[in-house]
Amino acid sequence: MLPANRLKIAFVLLAASLVMSSKAQEKNYVALVNPFIGTGGHGHTYPGATMPFGMVQLSPDTRLKGWDGCSGYHYSDSAIYGFSHTHLNGTGIEDYCDVLLQPTTGAYKWSSEDYKSSFSHKTEKASAGYYSVRLDKYNVDVELTATLRTGLHKYTFPAGTKDGNVLLDLLHHDIVLDSWLEKKDDHTLIGMRQSRSWANKQTLFFAIRFSKPIGKYTVALNEEEKGALQKAEGRNIKAYSTFDVSDGKPLLVQVAISGVSAEGALKNLEAENADFDFESTLKKATAVWNKELGKIGVEGGTKDEQTVFYTALYHASINPNLYTDVDGQFRGTDDKIHTANGFTNYSVFSLWDTHRAFHPLQTIINQKRTADWINTFLVQDEYGGMLPVWELSANETFCMIGYHSVPVIVDAYQKNIRGFDAKKALAAMRRYAESNRFGLPFYMSNGFISNDKEPESVSKTLEYAFDDWCIAQMAKWTGDEQTYVQYLQRAQNYKNIFDPSTSHMRGKLGAMWYSPFDPREINHFYTEGNSWQYSFTAQQDIAGLIKLYGGKQKFAAKLNELFTTVSKTTGRDQADVTGLIGQYAQGNEPSHHMAYLFNFVGQPWQTQSYLHKIFSEFYKNAPDGLIGNEDCGQMSAWYILSSMGFYSVTPGSGQYILGTPVFDKVTIHLENGKQFVISAKRNKPSDFYVQSVTLNGKPHSQSYFLHTDIMQGGELKFNLGAKPNKIWGTADKDLPRTKIDEHLITPVPYFTGNDKKFKGQTSVEIKSIEPGAVIYYAVTPLHGESTNAFFQQYSAPLQLTQSSTVYAYAVKAGTQSKTIVQDFYKLPEDKTVNVLSKVNSLYTAGGPDALIDGVVGEANYRTGEWQSYEGTDFEAVVDLKQSKPITYVGAHFLQDVGSWIWMPKSVGFEASNDGKTFTPLGEVKNEISDKDYTPSVKEFGLPVQTTARFIRVKAINYGKIPDWHPGKGGNAHIFVDEILVR
Structure with a gap:
């Protein structure tokens, strides 16, 4: 038992703690969210009501087609078609916008161009979990809020209105494969909509319940009125329900959705929205959002900076979306119904984007959900035969490249997030990485991908290599040495497309460099980018990458050139490549780690300078405040991590690379009950250069720290000034480092020429990027097969006078590279x-x-x-x-x-x-x-x-x-x- 005086002190401390906790909970983070950020420009966000990671996204639709209409809404538009219940958060391809409702007055209009209404941004309001607008054409005030699986509409019709209509349009937006609609009773409609757009076959069921009884009810099939059909089937179904609103009270509409069945939608409705209390539902939504947003508390900065931060956290809390009914059932990627056992199933995984910053962020603030997402990956592998690449509503879209569910799993496992079967996960990773998809057979046999075998070959080679490093780590941690060695060697394949003559990652056709080469050119060798935006992509072995460039000084010089060269790109138009600083593109994901690479060569002040520029110029409190697509939270997650003062350059390493914080104080409230605080001391608000750092009160000279430092709780303090400190974080012992230093490969040799066709005769020179490597070659008639007996040591350029096939490999320290093969053609001289x-x-x-x-x-x-x-x-x-x-x-x-x-x-x-x-x-x-x-x-x-x-x-x-x-x-x-x- 405590002595009386100590007991009194304990009670005082407890009371103070409770007061502080209560004040933290009372803070209205929702008031700092501006859902209109990203709805203009190319942000592709939507302003409507949703819940954290919820199934329903209830939002206005202002645009039916086009790249800048991917979310269904664009701030530059002036008309609303209606309010649908599924929306994508900042993607680059159209889909969703399912089950459109539009309140109207007067005669029924079936064409979308006739029933749409003009609106003004002056009457439009949005916050986390809430949206409202006035439809000018009908003078109807619309308010929206949501639960996890349902949306709740509130329509206030003009005073004196007798009949208020609600249109349901099941044709709206994408290609309908099948649909049906049934009037279940005087208050309830149920139905199904199956459609094709990005997802090849999206199946959605719904249940709609009105607060007032339906008066007149009319269905149209193929734009032709059919009267009050109790059940309608077809590909173009629309229906009007008319209500007596003469009492002046609002009409409320509940809508639940399900991927399983109409009965599932009804269960969801009963469980989450049994009454029509809009204010209570909104209050609950606000409370949930405040809890989610309150996981990170920021102090200091300007009001706009805080709004940008909390809107970013809001956007990073929307996807992935819940895809499980209240009874645990969900539709799998085999298009069959399953029941989740011990986890919650989700959908919408934009993994090419989100593995970089979004998922690392969630390993800090949403560890339980992270385990659920990984278990979702594993059932998608079990039922659908593969880990997700870009999954949407139980459909694998195969959008983008790589197998980036792998780093999400590995990063989580490295950070001690369990709750999933690690060996099962490793087997699933290997199944994808050893499949015949997207150039993988050529990649495995040749050590790189040639663009005549698979498009976007440079990007795929680089991103496969990073994913392979992640697989190697998982194999090592689970005791599979053979797989570890195999994949650690695959992880070095990035070396096979590095061209030392240009110091760029360069594409090959066959085994020859593509020419003419312009590193600014956006072409089919790269995914949404060019060579500049991929030539620093080897996060798993930055030490090896630095070595390829010729050491730290040359690597730093090349990085400087990236940020200072001319910003104009060449080649094909690529709308995703935005936010250019030189050839660095903040508006697209491949560049997101690059500003932090200066830390790896002892120039952290350069990282701090470019981060400050990005914060200041590319993230604003405005509809066009995002410089590129939000991409399901990745663009925002980059800002959240970076503005706190660090970034995950290499998911799976456990390292966070230090940058410069925006705010005076950031408190991360961890699921384990601890807190990690990042604070910044500056003489004036404009100071951003790091002078010194302490971690838990001790001087911290390293320009990185570890995930375990966060999870143990503590404080990271920055001392910031107006001028760069070129001593802090520059010693070799203080640099972050990722490196592969065992089971090294010998990179493939390369041909110095760029023309495989010749007249008369040609000289073929072969080189290796590996100092001291010995090259062996063989020459056969065109398309002839090589044998070991044909190979001889290379000493001088080969002279070819006939069409031939040349084989070559390199050997160093007893390690042989993959064999390259190139056909050379002698051109006819008679024409x-x-x-x-x-x-x-x-x-x-x-x-x-x-x-x-x-x-x-x-x-x-x-x-x-x-x-x-x-x-x-x-x-x-x-x-x-x-x-x-x-x-x-x-x-x-x-x-x-x-x-x-x-x-x-x-x-x-x-x-x-x-x-x-x-x-x-x-x-x-x-x-x-x-x-x-x-x-x-x-x-x-x-x-x-x-x-x-x-x-x-x-x-x-x-x-x-x-x-x-x-x-x-x-x-x-x-x-x-x-x-x-x-």
């Missing part, structure tokens, strides 16, 4: 070609000779063998150098409708002996459907009997892209690769 049309600079196939080199392309336009002619006809003249008997003329063309490439409408051939006067030989019409999306190659050819020196070929372009295609109004491409004259 030339003159192209009269303008070729697209991204697809030249190396020049005009590609049209007469005898190499016929496959149905893959990215191989480098195809030439493109955009929005114009193709015309060329082949010169045979003398008149010859000709029995056949032809040309090879490609169709890939999904990539805007169509067969020509027709191909005509003409002959001449003087190159001036041409005689028609005939014309071949296209017979392949312009709506056939399967990539295909067709030879347009004619048997002829003539003697001529010149053959002219003219292919007529498909023309403008039609309205039924996503590229409507754009220019079609002609892709040609060979002109045949025999």
